[in-house]
Amino acid sequence: xxxxxxxxxxxxxxxxxxxxxxxxxxxxxxxxxxxxxxxxxxxxxxxxxxxxxxxxxxxxxxxxxxxxxxxxxxxxxxxxxxxxxxxxxxxxxxxxxxxxxxxxxxxxxxxxxxxxxxxxxxxxxxxxxxxxxxxxxxxxxxxxxxxxxxxxxxxxxxxxxxxxxxxxxxxxxxxxxxxxxxxxxxxxxxxxxxxxxxxxxxxxxxxxxxxxxxxxxxxxxxxxxxxxxxxxxxxxxxxxxxxxxxxxxxxxxxxxxxxxxxxxxxxxxxxxxxxxxxxxxxxxxxxxxxxxxxxxxxxxxxxxxxxxxxxxxxxxxxxxxxxxxxxxxxxxxxxxxxxxxxxxxxxxxxxxxxxxxxxxxxxxxxxxxxxxxxxxxxxxxxxxxxxxxxxxxxxxxxxxxxxxxxxxxxxxxxxxxxxxxxxxxxxxxxxxxxxxxxxxxxxxxxxxxxxxxxxxxxxxxxxxxxxxxxxxxxxxxxx
Amino acid sequence: xxxxxxxxxxxxxxxxxxxxxxxxxxxxxxxxxxxxxxxxxxxxxxxxxxxxxxxxxxxxxxxxxxxxxxxxxxxxxxxxxxxxxxxxxxxxxxxxxxxxxxxxxxxxxxxxxxxxxxxxxxxxxxxxxxxxxxxxxxxxxxxxxxxxxxxxxxxxxxxxxxxxxxxxxxxxxxxxxxxxxxxxxxxxxxxxxxxxxxxxxxxxxxxxxxxxxxxxxxxxxxxxxxxxxxxxxxxxxxxxxxxxxxxxxxxxxxxxxxxxxxxxxxxxxxxxxxxxxxxxxxxxxxxxxxxxxxxxxxxxxxxxxxxxxxxxxxxxxxxxxxxxxxxxxxxxxxxxxxxxxxxxxxxxxxxxxxxxxxxxxxxxxxxxxxxxxxxxxxxxxxxxxxxxxxxxxxxxxxxxxxxxxxxxxxxxxxxxxxxxxxxxxxxxxxxxxxxxxxxxxxxxxxxxxxxxxxxxxxxxxxxxx
Numbered sequence: 001x002x003x004x005x006x007x008x009x010x011x012x013x014x015x016x017x018x019x020x021x022x023x024x025x026x027x028x029x030x031x032x033x034x035x036x037x038x039x040x041x042x043x044x045x046x047x048x049x050x051x052x053x054x055x056x057x058x059x060x061x062x063x064x065x066x067x068x069x070x071x072x073x074x075x076x077x078x079x080x081x082x083x084x085x086x087x088x089x090x091x092x093x094x095x096x097x098x099x100x101x102x103x104x105x106x107x108x109x110x111x112x113x114x115x116x117x118x119x120x121x122x123x124x125x126x127x128x129x130x131x132x133x134x135x136x137x138x139x140x141x142x143x144x145x146x147x148x149x150x151x152x153x154x155x156x157x158x159x160x161x162x163x164x165x166x167x168x169x170x171x172x173x174x175x176x177x178x179x180x181x182x183x184x185x186x187x188x189x190x191x192x193x194x195x196x197x198x199x200x201x202x203x204x205x206x207x208x209x210x211x212x213x214x215x216x217x218x219x220x221x222x223x224x225x226x227x228x229x230x231x232x233x234x235x236x237x238x239x240x241x242x243x244x245x246x247x248x249x250x251x252x253x254x255x256x257x258x259x260x261x262x263x264x265x266x267x268x269x270x271x272x273x274x275x276x277x278x279x280x281x282x283x284x285x286x287x288x289x290x291x292x293x294x295x296x297x298x299x300x301x302x303x304x305x306x307x308x309x310x311x312x313x314x315x316x317x318x319x320x321x322x323x324x325x326x327x328x329x330x331x332x333x334x335x336x337x338x339x340x341x342x343x344x345x346x347x348x349x350x351x352x353x354x355x356x357x358x359x360x361x362x363x364x365x366x367x368x369x370x371x372x373x374x375x376x377x378x379x380x381x382x383x384x385x386x387x388x389x390x391x392x393x394x395x396x397x398x399x400x401x402x403x404x405x406x407x408x409x410x411x412x413x414x415x416x417x418x419x420x421x422x423x424x425x426x427x428x429x430x431x432x433x434x435x436x437x438x439x440x441x442x443x444x445x446x447x448x449x450x451x452x453x454x455x456x457x458x459x460x461x462x463x464x465x466x467x468x469x470x471x472x473x474x475x476x477x478x479x
Numbered sequence: 480x481x482x483x484x485x486x487x488x489x490x491x492x493x494x495x496x497x498x499x500x501x502x503x504x505x506x507x508x509x510x511x512x513x514x515x516x517x518x519x520x521x522x523x524x525x526x527x528x529x530x531x532x533x534x535x536x537x538x539x540x541x542x543x544x545x546x547x548x549x550x551x552x553x554x555x556x557x558x559x560x561x562x563x564x565x566x567x568x569x570x571x572x573x574x575x576x577x578x579x580x581x582x583x584x585x586x587x588x589x590x591x592x593x594x595x596x597x598x599x600x601x602x603x604x605x606x607x608x609x610x611x612x613x614x615x616x617x618x619x620x621x622x623x624x625x626x627x628x629x630x631x632x633x634x635x636x637x638x639x640x641x642x643x644x645x646x647x648x649x650x651x652x653x654x655x656x657x658x659x660x661x662x663x664x665x666x667x668x669x670x671x672x673x674x675x676x677x678x679x680x681x682x683x684x685x686x687x688x689x690x691x692x693x694x695x696x697x698x699x700x701x702x703x704x705x706x707x708x709x710x711x712x713x714x715x716x717x718x719x720x721x722x723x724x725x726x727x728x729x730x731x732x733x734x735x736x737x738x739x740x741x742x743x744x745x746x747x748x749x750x751x752x753x754x755x756x757x758x759x760x761x762x763x764x765x766x767x768x769x770x771x772x773x774x775x776x777x778x779x780x781x782x783x784x785x786x787x788x789x790x791x792x793x794x795x796x797x798x799x800x801x802x803x804x805x806x807x808x809x810x811x812x813x814x815x816x817x818x819x820x821x822x823x824x825x826x827x828x829x830x831x832x833x834x835x836x837x838x839x840x841x842x843x844x845x846x847x848x849x850x851x852x853x854x855x856x857x858x859x860x861x862x863x864x865x866x867x868x869x870x871x872x873x874x875x876x877x878x879x880x881x882x883x884x885x886x887x888x889x890x891x892x893x894x895x896x897x898x899x900x901x902x903x904x905x906x907x908x909x910x911x912x913x914x915x916x917x918x919x920x921x922x923x924x925x926x927x928x929x930x931x932x933x934x935x936x937x938x939x940x941x942x943x944x
Contacts, residue, residue: 076533197532201756315576316530358751
């Protein structure tokens with residue numbers, strides 16, 4: 001029996017029946033990490049003793065009792081490093097728990113270790129990490145997607161039962177698609193951002209990586225909910241996401257935005273997504289054409305708003321209170337030396353872009369205009385959801401690309417989030433799940449489902465119906 | 480002086496003030512840390528006010544209430560939909576390297592502060608977080624973050640002031656209003672009230688403003704006055720020499736009594752304001768506004784007018800008593816039937832509230848004099864004793880045996896003795912010399928050891944003669 005390949009719900013049964021102990025399970029994962037992480041490099045930090053200590057204290061009556069979960073290096077866990085894969089936070093140890101982390105602890109989860117990412121969540125390939133590249137478990141020459149590439153690779157490579165990531169423009173869904181796991185970006189305001197190191201505050205959300213839709217529903221139920229420490233978290237009760245999983249798709253309307261089936265999309269990706277749509281139809285869903293007319297502007301709007309917010313959010317990394325410091329002759333020189341040495345090129349590029357967009361004389365033309373178009377994009381979705389219950393699109397226009405392939409072409413890299421970015425701008429929820437593989441080489445393809453705001457239940461219900469009627473989630477990478 | 484000549488041209492100053500006021504709240508603006516000062520550096524801090532990675536601000540509702548109350552006290556329109564913005568600049572005293580402030584939708588708009596003979600406009604009041612405090616040592620610097628995140632209200636005036644006296648009166652009146660409302664203690668020494676001046680000069684009669692200079696680093700209201708008294712003539716003299724004034728920021732050096740250039744316009748910050756995505760906009764409901772309106776105190780100017788009307792005080796007395804709210808409260812408790820006399824006693828010392836005397840005791844003293852129990856002269860002795868011991872006037876009168884004798888039987892006896900013993904005075908009086916009565920009164924007072932009520936003595940003597 002390979003414990004590490006099982007899902008949360010399977011393991012919950014085994015643990016509760018006493019077939020395995022939490023210590024055995026945790027040890028199995030530590031062994032797996034030992035065996036494969038040299039190749040994958042999904043983890044940045046691991047403390048086996050601490051993980052086993054948590055295992056010994058685990059409470060099986062809790063919803064995630066004894067389940068080892070990997071954490072993206074952007075979430076604060078007391079006593080653990082939190083570097084956001086940046087040199088500027090080298091050596092920084094968290095002094096508090098993020099709310100999502102506290103909820104995981106309260107639910108009995110074991111906080112296994114910290115996963116790699118693009119520096120400050122800026123990137124789509126995890127190549128922007130200061131600590132090295134994470135590999136795709138399906139093809140070690142390829143990227144796992146990003147920015148939560150470490151969490152995706154850890155779950156897809158069975159180095160964790162589940163993981164948390166963060167999604168600002170697709171950073172959960174795109175790596176989930178490229179590694180064949182389930183990744184969910186909750187509606188903005190559903191999960192507290194307290195303790196998530198901010199990239200773009202109005203777009204960031206924490207969400208789960210899991211092997212199945214059922215596990216995603218379980219994990220989401222644990223981390224969701226109002227938090228007085230996050231003013232943008234919504235004060236509404238959390239529904240039971242598992243309750244309606246089995247309700248099927250009969251009578252549901254599936255919206256197809258024609259703007260999302262573009263030239264330049266990989267032929268096999270398009271074929272897999274169209275097949276998935278037919279599958280949903282055969283399960284009883286009704287397919288309707290919808291319009292999202294402002295889709296073309298999404299990437300431009302995103303790179304103005306996200307970088308503007310990031311330029312302020314990342315200002316605090318100055319070497320004065322924590323993290324790395326490079327001394328200069330005076331304060332100003334200390335700032336520039338610290339930030340010059342601490343930030344990588346992509347982070348610098350975005351800080352400069354955002355600073356420019358907010359500058360006197362440019363604000364109206366860039367930031368303000370972008371906010372207006374963002375409103376139009378949000379309206380596109382509101383109107384579309386009057387005609388349908390869930391929108392279906394590809395998650396990424398291509399399967400995983402090769403390491404280094406787009407590293408010198410930021411614009412090409414930005415386009416790999418073209419299908420996911422709008423969802424963050426609109427604030428809706430989105431989910432990616434496996435919908436097939438390319439043939440030569442065999443690489444995962446992801447199906448994106450987009451839901452109404454705070455309607456994760458329907459999103460999960462459609463995803464579950466599709467998953468249960470297809471074989472894709474059972475496939476495992478040969479590692 | 481409101482105007483000043485340079486050569487043939489008569490110049491006037493145009494002054495606007497930006498006043499920063501720390502609000503008197505239990506906790507900081509965006510976290511639960513106590514707003515407590517004079518304590519060990521960096522002991523009133525948490526990840527939020529230190530700007531640690533991943534933290535988020537949560538708004539302090541009491542700070543919003545106190546800002547709205549301030550706005551209502553100076554007649555502002557309360558913005559029903561207000562929001563937060565980030566003001567970006569790097570400085571070690573700024574934990575996030577941006578300050579959460581309010582840019583285009585401040586909580587309060589418009590309003591005015593009354594000074595004698597003038598109404599000075601207030602443009603806006605907004606709320607923001609205070610920064611930390613830097614300390615410079617021989618070779619290093621340190622930052623104390625205890626102050627970082629304290630609610631700080633910025634009150635921006637219209638450019639309505641024309642002299643250093645106007646500025647002084649504006650600050651004094653504003654401070655009194657804010658203290659009266661319990662919004663802040665406004666102690667400038669503790670940095671609870673800070674002020675920057677914008678000042679320009681222009682030829683009298685010219686509508687266009689001159690180039691404005693911002694002055695920083697004044698540590699008292701009189702310091703603001705001194706800085707303006709230096710800066711206005713400096714600008715006028717420069718223009719008189721044919722020089723130009725450029726927009727710049729100058730630092731006031733109180734010891735040297737001079738301003739000097741801090742930074743010129745080329746180095747002005749571009750703060751890159753944008754809406755704070757971590758906080759929801761502030762909506763002020765009807766019920767919240769109504770609730771705060773209930774808290775509106777009587778303002779100094781209204782109270783001064785009431786003191787004149789209700790207590791019949793002269794304008795001067797009312798002004799003195801209202802200038803300090805504890806003094807005004809003391810007066811209202813003591814006033815009784817003769818408020819003017821109470822005011823006189825109160826104003827005979829520099830601060831009655833700093834003495835052991837209780838309001839009710841001043842009332843008793845005035846009543847004892849008015850009832851003829853003691854004379855006005857005796858009253859002064861009693862008052863001195865009250866100041867020294869805090870004893871009540873009744874106790875002092877009893878202990879010192881000061882009570883006037885108003886027992887007509889006893890006085891009549893003394894009067895008879897005096898008439899019998901001073902036939903010359905009696906004869907003089909009867910001959911029409913009214914002053915001769917005073918000699919007889921004096922004799923009675925002597926016989927009574929000064930305790931007889933002099934008015935009563937005069938009346939009895941006159942009757943007997």
